Structures are given as structure tokens and as C-alpha cells.
Amino acid sequence: MIEVNITVNGEARTAEVPPETTLLTLLRDWGLTGTKLGCDEGDCGACTVLLDGMSVNGCLVLAGRANGCSVSTVEGLSVDGRLHPLQEAFEQHASLQCGFCGPGILMSAKELLDANPSASKSEIRIALSGNLCRCTGYVKIIDAVAEAGAKMAAHGGQSNG
């Protein structure tokens, strides 16, 4: 067993886990089930979270690797009940259907817009190419990310204000 200390969505957490435990498994064991297991092979992106601000597949990162790091998941996207512009735009565009890929896509999109809120649609498509969605054809997702980016750009890149 190894001890891991991870700050998840701003909250310090500790666990003793077998060394083979992935970050995805640990997050879900902590009750943060928004992050999904879709393939467990790093191909589908349903488990995308931000590790120190960088998007990773939670299924490919060992929990021990995240020791001492800060992790952001979909559960931390809204602050004090205020939706993130991405969440607002996804809702307004009916971007999701079954919802399963949504948490991972939102986190990939957050990484993109945090760096470049003015990303073009082709840049958005490339940024989301690691996230599979079987329902939507991506169209309304791309539209929503572009709209959220425009809103964030108008607020100087800030997301919740």
C-alpha cells in the first residue's frame, strides 16, 4: 500500500491504496463518480481530468503519480453553485445526449480555453479529438465550446465571474 495526498478541486485528500491503483479508480472510490471509465486504455477520454492544469486520462495515471498534485474534475467546475461558462453553453446548446462522455469533454475543453479562450473551431476539434462521443456528432459540443470561449475572452479569460 502507498499513501497518496492529492488536492482535488481545492480540497486536500489522503488515501492508502495498492500501488497499481489508477487516479480514475481512486477518484471514483472517493465518490467523485462524474469522471467515467469508458475504455481503461487511454483511447476514449471519458476519464479526462486536469492534473496540475494539464489534461490527462485518469485511467493511465497511477494514483501515486498524482501524489502532491492538484487535480480538477467535473465536480469542481462550478464554483459556489455558479456554472462555468462551458457548463452554461453545454446546457444552452443541448450539447450532450447520454451525458457519459460529457465530464471528460468539459475538462479537455477547460484546458483549451484556459490557455486560449479565442480558440477557433478547428482548434477546438483538435483539442477534443481525444474524447470520443458516440451520440452527438460533436457539432453542438464544438458550438458550445466556441461560445464559452468567446464569453471567457470577453471577461479577460476568467471563467466564473
Place this chain on the structure above:
Amino acid sequence: MGVEGIGARVPRKEDKRFITGKGRYTDDMSVAGMCKAAFVRSPHAHAKIAGIDTAAAEKMPGVIAVLTGGQLKEDGIGDIICGWMIHSKDGSPMNMGANPALAVDTARHVGQAVAVVIAETQAQAREAADAVNVNWQELPAVASADAALAAGAPQIHENAPNNLIYDWEIGDAAAADAAIAGAAHVTKLEISNNRLVPNAMEPRAALADYNAAEDHYTLWTTSQNPHVARLVLSAFYQVAPEHKLRVIAPDVGGGFGSKIYIYPEEIVCLWASKKAGVPVKWTADRTEAFLTDAHGRDHITTAEMAFDANNKMIGLKVDTIANFGAYMSLFSSAVPTYLYATLLSGQYVIPAIHCNVRAVYTNTTPVDAYRGAGRPEACYVMERLVETAARELGVSPAELRRANFVGEFPYQTPVIMAYDAGDFDASLNAAMAGADYAGFAGRKAEAEARGKLRGIGMACYIEACGIAPSQAVGSLGAGVGLWESAEVRVNPVGTIEVLTGSHSHGQGHETTFAQLVAERLGVGLDSVQIVHGDTDKVQFGMGTYGSRSGAVGMSAISKAIDKVEAKAKKIAAHLMEAAEGDIEIADGEVRVAGTDKKLGWHEVCLAAYTAHNLPEGMEPGLKEGAFYDPANFTFPAGCYICEVEVDPGTGHTDIVQFVAADDFGRIINPMIVEGQVHGGVVQGIGQALLEGCQYDPETGQLVTATYNDYPMPRADDVPSFDVSTTETLCPNNPLGIKGCGEAGAIGSPPAVINAITDAIGNNDLTMPATAEKVWRALSASAVAQAAE
């Protein structure tokens, strides 16, 4: 329409939980003491099981139980059924091989479950499953349907000689032959429809909890039809009596048909929960999903279309071999028969049609309905034929279609279906306008200047949805009726719960169904709650597939609303001393027309429950139920036009424009409908360009069992779309709805392939049209041209 009623683009009520990570899917569920299951699966496509040694596995850490097919059989658990009887043309019933949930004597495809390990953790269960020692005696295997029919092929089920399940026909063979013999022109094609893996993003999962004290089972499962699951688990598999089994399908992460069926893992988890005395959870890994989710399509077809001297279609003859895999899945038998051959009239008047279908066992994963289910295969045959014929005849593909369209409704085809309404010219015109069809030549020339080959292709599809009139499908062999049920419960404060037998796994029912209630009863969407997916809450239902939830599920709700409305009006008329016929319900009020007399909706509802002053003899309360059995199928139809650019150096295809014009009848929420079209079209583009199962022909191994080997459409693979609708209302249901869930996957593959073959000048191209295949086809046509 109100701001939240029928036709309004309101955001989805379900999205708040999805965008915040609060969706609750089966794998998110936990119960105290829950253990994990791991299945031991066949590594061989065809092998005898000479023995299973579980001793080592049983001693491993955390292991609670190791259970085999022999024990399952001893406990009287029934074999998996196929729910639709098809008879061969000689009158004999289909040859169905036994399909046990855990193989006992023989495994017939890679991935078939033979035993299960229940352990405290997932890792322990998987390690112990690896330690189960199965004594395999490998047998020769066969993967493709034509090879399985050949003389000397390995025999898969004893009761299916030559691996033939049925040899079925529809239509008039003599008339079709005569039409072809006397035709001015015949277009003939060999067509294969590639095998697909549905790949819902949520892997299948099951959590079974047996409560010994109450002798009661609860099953959370990834199902499109929890009531059908309960019925089948109880009546056929005898896992649990129906009244002692609660099936819950919570948030379900996509289905596309693959979650209709009741799979071995659901049966085994329920059985094992009692046997091992612990709650049991199983979640598929992605390779298990590739190997065991029912696959789709896999047809080999020869088709001939005959024209007279005026380019009128006079006959069609189709011969299809359908690969069913190693076992008959729940609705497999209906797919290449009543969901396929009955759509072979397309949008056209064709006086003589004949189709023969042979269904065949192979050592592959079972095949069943996948988004469109038979209708994409029919549309692909028809629209490849028509486009090819236009090229051969030297006429416009659009005008050849138009000249043969069904123009008057109702129209009885020679293959059972009676089209009730439509306007095929309207969707063709809308698509051609949207695509600037007339301007194509200019775009082609411009592309040529850039070194690209530009092509255009169209497809005019029709499908049969609103599945289905119970009596009609019963007469065709269905084991169930395909009606739907609903209950509308109005609370004393006027809020409303709608219980529906439809199941939403991405379709947005919680919003769309609530919009109907808002429209009819004049309340806000926030006052309406849609309840579905739980057999303890909703009495019965047939679930969601075949684009049936709008046309059938909402019709049931509409009927229940009729009854609620009638009773509310009686109460209001009594309270306001007015005539019942003068009462109007709108905007949260119940009014007497032409006067200023009115009551709040909530006041009428409260009066129903206080029962202080109800009309003489009226029962208290305001709650009504309805069953709706459709009078006919519905017939969504439309026209898709695709433009591609092919790089002649690499064979890479870019879809540069895709226009869809659909007639879905009445639309409740256009935003949701657009999403259904987008998703369906991308699945169709996936079939056309990327996806396809590859089996090793010798070993029967599925070579494409991961996302690395089976490419799925990604955000940077596909274009945006121009999506529009035309509208003719379905005359056979109260809302005029036709259905929109499958159209995209039906119409897009032929549109894409017609466009690529136009671009490269070679019609000999199979799906998926990978860059390599396109490049080879292009090279072949260049060689052919040079030789001329």
C-alpha cells in the same frame, strides 16, 4: 406553441446533472457488501470444453465463489431466447441453437462466457478468473457468412445443417424475374454491408442485489428496456419471479440497440448474487464490449434493379446473406427480414419486388439490431443501385429518383409496408437547394485546380419507425406486443409526474415529454417530472428503440393527458357552474371561454383531492393511465447530399459538405432533433469511412477489438452539417410524430459512398472506404482508363 411547449427549443432538463458530473449510471451505484464479478471467456472462436478446473481460483485471495455453466444449468436457469419466430420459405421454423448464459460443452465465439468469479475486489476477481483452468479442445472456426454456407464448413449448431438458420423470402419472385427479363436496362451490384460494433460510450454493467430476508432481487442495469428485461429474466430464464424482481435502468450512457438485449452477464449476476450471498457488480471493459455487445449489419447482397425504356423502375430482385454470429440474439431474426426486406421499395414505385434472405451462423459475436437495424442495409442497397443506374443511364441521379418517387399516399408497396404520408419531392428539393446542387460543376472544377477530386452523392431514405402495431408484428412472428404505456399523475398542488415505459438513454425524454405536458395542461416545465427506467415505479413498458418513443411512447402520454384533461374539465365545470364544453385549460388557468370566470390549475387539482365538492358520483383524485398501440408504422423519410474531396495521392477523403433534409413529422424540440440527426449522420459516416470489424478468417479472432484497431469518428474527423426539416404529419398517431433517432445512420452511408465513387470514377468500393481502399480503387480506375 407556448414558450416551453411543442416546437420550443428549450434546454434539456437532464443536462444539469450531466454537466455537473451528477449523472447516475449503473457503474456509479454501490450497495453495502458489494463484490465484483469477472468472467472467464473463451479465447477460441470454436472449442469443446473438456473440463473446467476451478480449484486454484477458489483458493485465491478475496474469492467468494467460482461458478460455471454446469451449475447454472443445474439450477434451472433457462437458455437465452430469440423473441421473433421466422419461418423459412418451405414452412419450417428457424433453426435456433441452444444459447446458455455460460457455455457448458462448447464455446462458439471468442469472448463467450464460460464461468464467473465473484471476489471482494475487481483485481482479485480478474486474477482468479485468469486462474480458472479450462481444458479447451479447439475446433475449426468460420467467420464469414458465405464461407459458413460453403460445403465442408465447420458446423456450429447440430440443429442447423450447413449453418443455415432460415432461408426466407418476401415478394413475387416470378414477377421480379419477368421484369428483369423484359427490362430496357438492368443495374446489378454486389454489395456488402460492413459489420459494426455499436460502441455506446458507457460499457455495459450490472449490479445485482439479492435480499434473502425478503426473497427479493434488485438489478441495476444498462438497459434500453428494463421492463422487457424483467419479463424475460423471469419468464424465460427463471432467475427470479417477476413480482420479486425490480429492474432499474438509471442513467444509461447510450445504447443504439446494443442495450435492448438481455445479456448473459445480467442473468449470471442475478443468479450469482443469491448463490454467493453477496451483491454482485460487473462492468465490461472495452474489449469485453467489443467481443460481447451485439454487433450490427454484416450483410452480403446481390441486387438487380430493372428499368423500362422511360427509366421507370419495373422490378427489383435482392438476394442477401446475413451473418448472425454464433447465437441468435433477442431480435436478430427480425432485422434482415421485417426490418430490412420490407423497406426495399425505398421511396419508389416498383411494381415487382422479390428478396431472399439466408441467415447464417458463424463463429463470431452475435449480431442484432444496431441504430437503424435492417433499414440502413435496405437503404444502402437501394441508393447505391439508383445512383449507379443513373450513371449507367447517363441521367441526373436526382431526376431519376424524382421520376420514380411515390407521389400519392397511402401507398401499398409489394413488400408489406403501406406508406401513410410523405412528400419526397419536398425533401429532395430542400436538400438540393441546401447543397447548391446546381453549382457542383463549378466546385468540382475549382477543386481540380487544387489537385483534389470532388464528388457528390445523394441518398433518399425511407424507414419504418413507431415500432409497432402489436397485432401486425404478432402475425409476423414477434413474441411481444409493441405498444407503450403511460400514467399521468397530477399532485394536489398541480405539479405533474408522468410515468412512461419509454426509456431515455440520450434522447432527452425528460424534456421532450415534459414539453407535451406543458403544451397540453398549461403548466411550466419545472412543474413536470418524467419518471422512467424503474419497474417498481412504472408498471410496464416496452422501452426505447426503433425511434418509437415519440410516436408510440408520447402517444400513450397524450392519451393519458386526454383523460386527465377531461376529468379536470368536469371538476372545473362543476365548480364554476359552467358547461364542460366551455372549459379551457391554458397558462396555469382553467377558464370558462368567453367569460372572466376562471380558477387556477392548482385549485382544480386541489379540489380533486379534497373531494369536498366534486360532481355527483366522481371518484376523488387526478391520475390516469393509458396504453397506446399504434395503428401503423410511421415513415420518416428524407434526402441527404454529401460532397467529398479525395486526395488522389493518398486516397484520403474529406467530407466537405453534408446536407440533410428530413421529414420527421411533428417535431417537439428542434434542438434535440438536430442532435439526433448529427449523431446518426456521424455514425453513418463512421460506417462509410472508418469502422468495420475484421475477423481472422482462419481463427475467428476479432482483430479489431480496441479503439486502436477499430477507428471511431472523432471531433477532427467529421464536418459540421446543414440540417433542415420538411414536414408532413403522420396521420396515424395523435401527435403526427414519425421519429428521428435512426435516420442519420440510415441515409448517410450511401450518400458518402455515392460521393466518393463519383469523385474517383470507380464504383467498385466497399465500406469502410479507408484511404487505402480509395487509393487502390482510384489506381484501378486510372489503369482502366489508360487501357481504353
